[in-house]
Amino acid sequence: MISDAKKITHAPRFLHYYGDVVRKHLFFAGFLVLIGALIDSELRPFYLFIGVFGVLVVTILAGLTSPRNRSIMFADMIISASMFLIFEYFAIDMYMRYENFSDPVFLLRQALSVVFLLTLYFSTKTLREMKKE
Secondary structure, X not given: XXXXXXXXXXXXXXXXXXXXXXXXXXXXXXXXXXXXXXXXXXXXXXXXXXXXXXXXXXXXXXXXXXXXXXXXXHHHHHHHHHHHHHHHHHHHHHHHHHOOOOOHHHXXXXXXXXXXXXHHXXXXXXXHHHHHO
């Protein structure tokens, strides 16, 4: 028999746990937002607000993401969905005004949208699996 002091507790194993992927995507999205603050002069006030507070929140969420905490994964999902909608709106708006797929600012906005869409997918898939437990 193993004593309480020698018990090793592991995080629950889920068949579809993608918290590590979510964490990396959130951190990468934060990095892209910081780059956006430098090159996207049209939305600079938005990026400065998001850059200061949003990147901080996204980084904290990335650090707290774990298989033990459903509420953090739910927050990852909500933040990802919100940011996907915002950045995709900005990308479509820019394309409609300038009709230029090769503009670096358009590509940055679209990249942010795709990163948040992937994060939304993986956090939702993980949350669904966590709900079964």
